Amino acid sequence: DGGITQSPKYLFRKEGQNVTLSCEQNLNHDAMYWYRQDPGQGLRLIYYSQIVNDFQKGDIAEGYSVSREKKESFPLTVTSAQKNPTAFYLCASSPRDRYEAFFGQGTRLTVV
Amino acid sequence: GQQLNQSPQSMFIQEGEDVSMNCTSSSIFNTWLWYKQDPGEGPVLLIALYKAGELTSNGRLTAQFGITRKDSFLNISASIPSDVGIYFCAGFTGANSKLTFGKGITLSVRP
Numbered sequence: 001d002g003g004i005t006q007s008p009k010y011l012f013r014k015e016g017q018n019v020t021l022s023c024e025q026n027l028n029h030d031a032m033y034w035y036r037q038d039p040g041q042g043l044r045l046i047y048y049s050q051i052v053n054d055f056q057k058g059d060i061a062e063g064y065s066v067s068r069e070k071k072e073s074f075p076l077t078v079t080s081a082q083k084n085p086t087a088f089y090l091c092a093s094s095p096r097d098r099y100e101a102f103f104g105q106g107t108r109l110t111v112v
Numbered sequence: 113g114q115q116l117n118q119s120p121q122s123m124f125i126q127e128g129e130d131v132s133m134n135c136t137s138s139s140i141f142n143t144w145l146w147y148k149q150d151p152g153e154g155p156v157l158l159i160a161l162y163k164a165g166e167l168t169s170n171g172r173l174t175a176q177f178g179i180t181r182k183d184s185f186l187n188i189s190a191s192i193p194s195d196v197g198i199y200f201c202a203g204f205t206g207a208n209s210k211l212t213f214g215k216g217i218t219l220s221v222r223p
Contacts, residue, residue, distance in 0.1 A: 006154075033211060040121070042200065042215035043155075058210060090154055094211070099143035099162070099204040101211050103154030 003027065006091050006104035013085075013111050021076045021107045023091035030096040032074035036060060037088040037106075046089075049074055078109065085111045115139075116201055118214035127223050129191055135201030135214050136183045143204040144177050144184040148197045149216070155200055159186070191221050 004025040013019045023032065031050050035043040045058030049068040063082025068074055074093075078085045088108050094101040117136045125131050135144070143162055147155035159170050161177035161184060168175055174187045184203075188195055198216040205212075 004154075035213070040215070043202075043213040045210055045212075048210050056210075088152075092154075092211070098160075099211075100145065100157060100160050101202070102157060103147075106152070106154050108152070 004091060004093055004102060004104035006089075006107050008107060009105065011107055011109045013109070015111055016080045017111075018077055018079050019085075019109065019111075021078065021089055021091075021109070023074045023076065023104060025072055025074075025093045025104075027093060027095070027102065028071070029093035029102075030071070031094045031101075032068070033092040033094075033101065034058075034064075034066065034074070034076045035090045035092065037090060043090065046076065085109060116203060116212055116214035118199075118201055118217050120217065121215070122218045122220070124220045124222065125191055127191060127193060127221050130187065130189045131191060131219065132185055132187045133199055133201075133217050134183065134185050135203075137203070138182065139205060140181045141203035142181070142206050144175070145202040145204075145211075146173075146175050146184070146186045147200040147202060149200065150197050155198075188219075191219075193221050193223060195219060196221050 007022045033048040034046040044060050047066040049055035065077045090106045091104045092101040146158045149155040159175040165179045166177040172189045200216045201214045
């Protein structure tokens with residue numbers, strides 16, 4: 001089945017540790033996105049990538065890093081510099097020729 | 113930056129009622145998207161709109177792309193309990209642009 005897979009669904013980390021969230025898609029989509037969701041805040045864009053080996057900061061990129069070495073993969077690292085990392089993280093992808101984005105199931109990160 | 117405004121934050125309706133939600137912006141958008149999110153899940157695309165004035169239906173859902181390209185609405189007819197969730201509008205301003213989201217409207221349906 002084609003789709004976007006985020007793993008794991010739930011993630012717990014100790015404060016001060018970096019953690020990497022996985023996002024893989026087999027839809028052959030060119031663009032990929034990472035969003036953070038907090039209650040009442042909607043979806044805020046962290047990073048996005050239109051093509052392999054290129055990515056741009058979104059609205060809240062501080063404390064996060066990404067890579068896009070392969071078209072199908074766009075991992076997000078939450079670094080220790082992120083002051084409030086506990087949140088629901090959503091990955092999405094969209095095809096080049098259609099302005100539609102499709103989401104994974106999300107990863108809920110809890111930092112204690 | 114571009115912002116999409118959705119209000120109110122929450123809506124409460126009776127099962128069987130129709131409900132309409134607006135999304136507005138001060139910027140022009142080339143594409144409008146409407147999503148529904150269930151608790152703990154990723155948003156699911158409901159309707160995509162590509163042309164100003166376009167009216168599109170998906171079952172009991174109808175959405176329109178405003179003629180000014182700065183707004184869109186979503187209408188749900190004959191609501192049922194499974195319509196409960198958060199409804200987001202989103203949009204692209206053009207090629208290679210980022211996807212911008214509104215803050216969402218939480219819909220509750222009373223049986």
